[in-house]
Amino acid sequence: MNFSWLKSSKKGWIFAFWFYFAVLITISISAYLKVLPVKSSTIPYYDTIGHFILLGMAAFFGHLALSKRKISVWSISIPLAPLLVAICCIADELLQTLSPNRSASFYDLAADWVGIAIFYLLAERVKLKKSLGEEKL
Template sequence: MHKLLVAITASFFLFIIWIIYLANTGQSSVFFDLVRQIPYGDKLGHFSLFGLLTLSFNVACKFKTFVLGELKVFWGSAVVLVFVSAEELSQHFMPSRTLDIYDYAANVTGIIVFSWLSSVMARRTST
């Protein structure tokens, strides 16, 4: 079962990489068209994609944590936060993209909310 979860996480991550590639190269996609049809679709997309990626990474990492000060941080959440930060900052250097603090805020909010959900799931699976 764990191998299946890792495969799903890897596939979802590759899907996100593909979406980023399309955006970086200025290509169109049915996903982009769909997002434009939904009010705040871009922000909801950022929140959902990176939130779900966080949850799947945390599950795939078996809810492993490390301590940062007095805070327990999931490894999966940390990996996604570093990836998201690098990806958003890289947009500053791409002519076809726009660095947007609100996109980054939606990403981080998704990471936080789905990290909380991960902690609920971790507690339930440990009992």
């Protein structure tokens, strides 16, 4: 896939994030409503693989939409978007304990976090074009 149209504009990354976020929310709601099957006999571990890719991509698009913004916590620089995605993953796994149609899983949470870390590293490799007056990232 060629994402060159996104590199030229922060607006492109913001649009990509919000579009992807809408897709992700639709998938999540579908799983809670049992429209989307949680298990598949034909594709082993598809749910865990889905967690890895779906939440990883959320971190990727979010990190670029926020222009790789980081926050400082106890002198440690933490990327904001991946942190927010990780917090949402924890909240979702906790909510799954309350749902009769979903089941919380440490493996899914681990897949979320590994996906977030890997896709964050991929996003770090993307060169963002500076706009006038913007500091170098």
